Amino acid sequence: MLEIEGACINYGPVSAVRNVSVKVEQGEIVALLGPNGAGKTSLLSAAMGLRPLAAGSVRFKGEDLRKLDTENRVRKGLTLTPEGRKVFANLTVLENLELGAATRKKGAEIHEDMEMCFGLFPILAERRHQTGGSLSGGEQQMLAIARALMSRPSLLMLDEPSLGLAPRIVGQIFRLIRDLRDRGLTILLVEQNAHEVLRFADRAYVLSTGECRYAGPASRLHDKGALMQAYIGELVA
Ligand SMILES: Nc1ncnc2c1ncn2[C@@H]1O[C@H](COP(=O)(O)OP(=O)(O)O)[C@@H](O)[C@H]1O
Ligand SMILES: [Mg+2]
Structure with missing residues (x-):
């Protein structure tokens, strides 16, 4: 469904991602793991059209995305819940959700x-008239995911959805991600909680300092030693 091939991403003279290829098939949860600074956010940003690729290609549902801007990528069914959530603090929950549907025609479907x-996140229904900024961290993450769902995506990319959340809330978010997959959504998930994510991901990639250290089934990384080896670059799939 999504095919990133030979991606290179630079920030001025700094090379952040070098020759990385990531594939996500329909119906999968794919984990994108690796330490801070590995290039995970850069890769998702490039897939979304928020950062240029210095080299390589991105295809989605067979179409070359390089000629489409971010808005048109969203229209095609690709979306991103960015790192740090980025809900609009001064807008209400309802207004945040409406913005998530901005690429679509207004109408009954949006309603x-x-x-x-609101069925998925009853707490957001209760708080629909409150501002985004008044929500707890976990509620803001739910709002960020709900806002992404408002574009009716077929592939949802999530950048560290559990960051800064209490363990109980993290469990809820991970359950939700599995629910969404069971409802037919395809998911590319960047996470620091590698062990937990590897329990339910189908396949995983490990990036480190801009290079791919592992690409293969998530189950091969269940062993702590294997995961460590991938992080430090010795495990080759
Ligand atoms: N806006 C930026 N300007 C310059 N360098 C950046 C910028 N964003 C990220 N980088 C650099 O690119 C590398 C990869 O960053 P990032 O994609 O955020 O990694 P990750 O999400 O895996 O932590 C890091 O070395 C980081 O310092
Ligand atoms: Mg990041």
Whole structure:
């Protein structure tokens, strides 16, 4: 469904990602792991069209994405919940959700999707008239995910959704991610909680300092030693 091939991403003279290829098939949860600074956020940003590729290609549902801007990538069914959530603090929950549907024509469908989001996240329904900034960290993450769902994506990319959340809330977010997959969504998940994510991911990639250290089934990394080896660059799939 998503095919990133030979991606190179630079920030001025700094090379952040070098020749990385990542594939996500329909219906999968794919984990993108690796230490801070590995290039994970850069890779998702490039897939979304928020950063240019210095080399390489991105295809989605068979189409070359390089000629599409971010808005048109969203229209095609690709979306991103960015690192740090980025909900609009001064807008209400409802207004945040409406913005998530900005690429679509207004109408009954949008209302339906909002009800679907409220079904998934009852707490957001309760707080629909509160501002984003007044929500707890976990609620803001739920709002960020719900907002992404408002574009009716077929592939959802999540950048560190559990960052800064209490363990109980992290468990809820991970359950939700599995629920979304069971409802037919395809997911590319960047996470620091590698061990937990590897329990339910289908396949995993490990990046370190801009290079791919592991690409293969998540189950091969269940062993702590194997995961460590991938992080330090000795395990080759
Ligand atoms: N806006 C930026 N300007 C300059 N360098 C950046 C910028 N964003 C990221 N980088 C650098 O690119 C590398 C990869 O960063 P990033 O993609 O954020 O990694 P990760 O998400 O895996 O922590 C890091 O060395 C980081 O310092
Ligand atoms: Mg990051």
